[in-house]
Amino acid sequence: MKRLAVLPLALAAAFGAHAATTTRYLIISENQKQIGEQVVERLDDGLTKVRFIFKNNGRGPELTEQFRLGADGVMTEYSVKGNSTFGAVVDEQFSRKGDQAEWKSTSEQGRKTVTGPATYLPLNSSFEVVSMTITALAKNPGGKLALLPSGTLSQRELDQVEITSASGQKQTVRLLAQTGVGLSPSFFWATAGDQPRLFGVIMPGFANMLEEGWQAAAPALAARQKQAENKMLTEVAAKLQHPLTGLTVVRNARIFDSEKASVGQASDIYLLRGRITSVQPAGSPVREADNVIDAAGRVVLPGLFDMHGHVDRWSGALNMSTGVTSVRDMGNDNQQLQAMLDETAAGKLLAPQVVPAGFLEGESPFSANNGFVIKDLKGAKDAVDWYAERGYPQLKIYNSFPKAILKDTVAYAHSRGMRVSGHIPAGLRAQEALDAGYDEIQHINQVLLNFLVKPDTETRNLNRFVLPAEKVADLDFNSKPVKDFVSYLAKKQISIDPTLSAFAFLKQRDGDINEPYVAVEAHMPPDVARGFRVGTMKIDGDAQLKRYEKSYAKMVRFVGILYQAGVPIVAGTDDIPGYTLHSELALLVKAGLTPAQALQVATRNGARYTRTSHDRGSITSGKLADIVLVDGDPTKNIEDVRKVAAVITRGFLIYPQEIDAALGIAPFVIGAPQVIKAATPVAAAYGGGNDGARARIEGSAGKHD
Incomplete structure (x- = not known):
């Protein structure tokens, strides 16, 4: 899904003459619907042409691409045109002549002198570029390939299996893991032999892309890929999660007192078997503690909540390294999520604790393909039963849900003890969804569309982004309809999940860094940081840009208006895990909250609106030991929330700097609090907490490798 979201593709159509070979790949969703395709034509003159389209949830990229390879098997020329997922224009070229390489896109341009094999990494491309790298890497005994503008791509084989096509043909395919692009490995299935190429991509819980005629092999490949991924993830969890056995102080x-939104006097926190057993004044006597951790006067927060995640097996490291110990999952493949919950509980997955929201969508050409997609009230009730039986505290309704059965579905979910939230189904305003019983609304655009849509307005396509970007600039927040709506939200205590960070793309111009990424760009690997400057929306000229900027600024201000009116706000991302939660808190401060109030939203409110206040949201005796040690004081400067020195959750001690090192991220904190074991005098714990050069006694990464 990561590749599909970032690498646009294009429509399959007739190609020119002189074709040598043509390969067609189909993209099939988890519910067995075709949602895209890639057609690759390799011409006799060495030119490769690709056309690809991917559409899900009313949006998706479309690109036309072509490239030519040199004698070393990597690109000497490349071009791609089309539109990205949200409609931004894609126009990108690369060429290499001898040792001189040049590239240009709508967001960047550059040149570099290079020697030896090196391939350009497009900002927008089809999966055929992956196919080219598979072939090139197979020729390199070291399994590495230099990337332009920077970086190195690596590849290793994890598995191989023989599969059978619908026509009875057999072949052996190999599972490859590529690293060096993005913040997690990418997995691809390739053909065997001396000239391997891409055979398919399995995206667990979302979709698969396989050569036409081989779709029946998808379940077997998915199972083998999961087994290989699980082995890698178990190794990562064992390395980066350090068990705290026995009593820890x-x-x-x-x-940070999340009820009072203030920092108290220095205290000692006692932890045992993943729970807080006591909180005492600093310096209280410790009797036979197995571990002592000196916080050295650091601010200690309750574990942060991301109230709008879509978790996967590789996102947990990003959450853990940023102090996010609980994530409300707002839409996923049901079986995939259940498996991840089991793996997390068993300690086999480096992941936050997940509070699942059941995803419920209706059938339409615009349907998303998560959770359950239903036709009628019976189907909706069956889905609610499935979620309720598995302890889901909340239901999320999506864009294509049939409005005729909305009220009855919400009432049934309430009867099963579930909260109900979501997008606003097409043909309705937010007020009508609230009248039907909604307890919460996701996204600031869904809230403000209440004042922008008519009954026949189509909101399942890009209109749900374009209309707010165009029209909120002129919306009068002092008008009676707006004031009445805000009063209604406050009176009914309807919570709002604005995801301001996710919607900053509305006003991003190509070449400018998107606001939520400004504070993290310098810390990220070059290929990741490079993507932060790629615009997503189609913005025509300075006048439209200024209008979109004004609209977004008013969206931020409106969240402040809601908060001041007493409307409950929760902090969610729907974006890069962890790092953009910090950005969301910074935007809440920009909206008018104090830094301490923003932290309260990410702790107390997170627990309150996931119904987990009995064991999360505050550092209190009897609750889960989810605590975050930070440098600086984020109650005064919200940016200090990024300076996470250590995280304790589920009975494990986790050091963000270790995760950062594994992912190629420059750490926000150098040094970590020291762990003193029982055999060491407790007084040694006060030897100076922030010196990263000081060796940690057993419990550090070095002692657990």
């Missing part, structure tokens, strides 16, 4: 901690 966190000394000299300045605890």
Whole structure:
């Protein structure tokens, strides 16, 4: 899904003459609907042409691409045109002549002198570029390939299996893991032999792309890929999660009180078997503690909540390294999520604790393909039963849900003890969804569309982004309809999940860094940081840009208006895990909240609106030991929330700097609090907490490798 979201593709159509070979790939969703295709034509003159389209949830990329390879098997020329997922124009070229390489796109341009094999990494491309790298890497005994503008791509084989096509043909395919692009490995299935190429891509819980005629092999390939991924993930979890066995005391901690939104006097926190057993004044006597951690006067937060995630097996490291210990999943493949919950509970997955929201969509050409897609009230009730039986505290309704059965479905979910939230189904305004019983609304655009749509307005396509970008600039927040709506939200205590960080793309111009990424760009690997400057919306000229900027600024301001009116706000991302939660809190401060109030939203409100206040949201005796040690004081400067020195959750101690090192991220904190074992005098714990050069005693990464 990561590749599909970032790498646009194009429509299959007739190609020119002189074709040598043509390969067609189909993209099939988890519910067995075709949602895209890639057609690759390799011409006799060495030119490769690709056309690809991918559409899901009313949006998707379309590109036409062509490239030519040199004698070393990597690109000497490349071009791609089309539109990205949200409609931005894609126009990108690359060429290499001898040792001189040049590239240009709508967001960047550059040149570089290079020697030896090196391939350009397009900002927007089809999967055929992956196919080219598979072939090139297979020729390199070291399994590495230099990337332009920078970086190195690596590849290793994890598995191979013989499969059978619909016509009875057999072949052997190999599972490859590529690293060096993005923040997690990418998995691809390739053909065997001396000239391997891409055979398919399995995206667990979302879709698969396989050569036409081989779709029946998808379940077997998915199972083998999951087995290989699980082995890698188990190794990562074992390396980066350090068990805290026995009684642990966190000394000299300045605890953030999430009820009062303030930092108290220094305290000692006692932890046992993943729970807080006591909170005492700093310096209280410790009797036979197995581990002592000196917080050294750091501010200690309750574990943060991301209230709008879509978790996968590789996103947990990003959440853990940023202090996010709980994520409300707002839409996923049901079986995939259930498996991840089991793996997390068993300690086999480096992941936050997940509070699942059941995803419920209606059938239409615009349907998303998560959770359950239903036709009628019976189907909706069956889905609600499935979720309720598995302990889901909330239901999320999506864009194509049939409005005629909305009220009855919400009432049934309430009867099963579930909260109900979501997007606003097409043909309705937000007020009508609230009248039907909604407890919460996702996304600031869905809230403000209440004042922008008519009954026949189509909101399942890009209109749900374009209309707010165009019209909120002129919306009068002092008008009676707006004030009445805000009063209604406050009176009914309807919570709002604005995801301001996710919607900053509305006003991003190609070449400018998107606002939520400004604070993290310098810390990220070059290929990731490069993507932060790629615009997503189609913005025609300065006048439209200024209008979109004004609309977005008013969206941020409106969240502040809601908060001041007493409307409950929760903090969610729907974007890069962890890092954009910090950005969301910064935007809440920009909206008018104090830094301490923003932290309260990410802790107390997170627990309150996931119905987990009994064991999360505050550092209190009896609750889960989900605690985050930060440098600086985020109650005064919200940007200090990025300076996470250590995280404790589920009975494990986790060091963000270790995760950062594994992912190629420059750490926000150098040094980590020291762990003292029982055999060491407790007084040694006060030897100075922030010195990263000081060796940690057993419990550090070095002692657990």
